[in-house]
Amino acid sequence: MKKELRAYFFSPVAYFVIAVFLLATGAWFFKDFFYFKQAEMRNFFRTLPLLFTLVIPVITMRLFAEEKQSGSIEIVLTMPVRTIDIILGKFFAALIFVALMLVPTLVYLATVIYVGSPDAGPVIGGYLGALLLGGAIASIGIFASSLSKNPIVAVITAWGIGISLWIVDWLVIFLPSKLSFIQYIGTDYHFQNISKGLIDSRDIIYFLSVMILFMLITVKIIDERR
């Protein structure tokens, strides 16, 4: 556990480059805030899945690709740390970044509370769902990053997977009802459930499964590449 925290420890330094990007994202958040003059965060949370799907892969794309490109992966992999610890370290770094990205939105939340009295349920659900969704997409991004030396390949792969999972929700309309179970693969579906304030274990399991699945695949990939 300590070692995986150490592996994560390095990440903030590398993310200095990303800080500029975060400012841009923050601006995106804020431009919408004052448009919807309702005492609820509903609309914000509605757009979150797509936003995360587009933004998070950019944060994660360098995580492995850059190490492979610079050769520093050779130092990391010859340290007495398990592969899974290395991956978890990067994962938590990404997750904390997602959390930091959400911090500015608390300002909006404060405004909403001041203006009206929103239900606590959806708000808590929304943020919880955001973290779970963020974690899931981060794990996809990390997997994509491990596939190539080129961060561009990583980000496009992550986008491909992420958008496919997101779009599923919309495609369900076109599918015969027998295939409607596909809906359960969709990130949007599960996120909307949670953000309504209903904490259903199925949704939580979905997100956790995605995270575990992609991280295990990444371990495999890193180990097989030897």
Add this chain to the structure above:
Amino acid sequence: MINVENITKYYGDFRAVNDISFAIRDGEITGLLGPNGAGKTTTLRMLTCFLKQNEGVITVGGVKTDEDPLKVKKMIGYLPESAPIYPDMLVYDYLKYISDLRGIEKLNRIEEMGELCGITDVMHKSVHELSKGYKQRVGLAHAMIHDPEILILDEPTSGLDPNQIIEIRNLIKELGKRKTVILSTHILPEVEATCDRVIIINRGSIVADDRTENLQVSGDQKSVISLKLSGGDYSSLEESLKGLSGISGVERQDEDNITGVRITGDGTRDLRPEIYGIIKNSDWVIYEMQQEQESLENIFRELTVGGDYE
């Protein structure tokens, strides 16, 4: 300490390392010598568990690399080629990161490394600001920070200027007194200067494995003596020289106004006293007489003909 048995490694279809075996002894500095592309880096990467071999067994300190890689990694300090250290970090932060990863509690260990490797002055700098020489030293520091029994250095002096090269070599020799060191290089003088034993690799196979002194002697057993003189008559000198037994060649190599003579003997005995005798009894003024050592370079070239892939 380290046993490599019948190791083969493929990169796809390409066989980089072909059934090699060798043993590294405790406390020795071993040089892995070979042309570019011979398989040195691949071999080192298998020792450090960065790569897995396709066939064969590697045992480090009694532990097999495929059974318990974590334990092996703890025993080894590794400096990969071109020291790929995170450029955005400060030197101190980087060393702190590595010592955390290795579970080292004491903070003064970083200072010790700083003094040992001469990087105390740059601790506060970002890695990307450092010159190659300093980066290499930081790399050495990170490899040494957990005081490993085994140090594996891949081309530790590549890209360094002559002063830096000498410093690193001295450092390696110092360390070699207490530790087992393996270094890879294609620079022959480096091996002659630092290593107790040499393993020569060519095209994935081992072509020589012996103590450095033994290899130096084992060449063609020729001896070469070069003379620089002036003032006399060359043809009569040549005749007298050729008259000595054990001479296989006499060559003239003039430089400016000085007559140069290169005498090749068959190594059966030291010809120098007799050569001097000849010159004493003539009009020649002698400026220099030098006997060349059979160098590793000739042996290397003989053994690795056609080995360079680049």
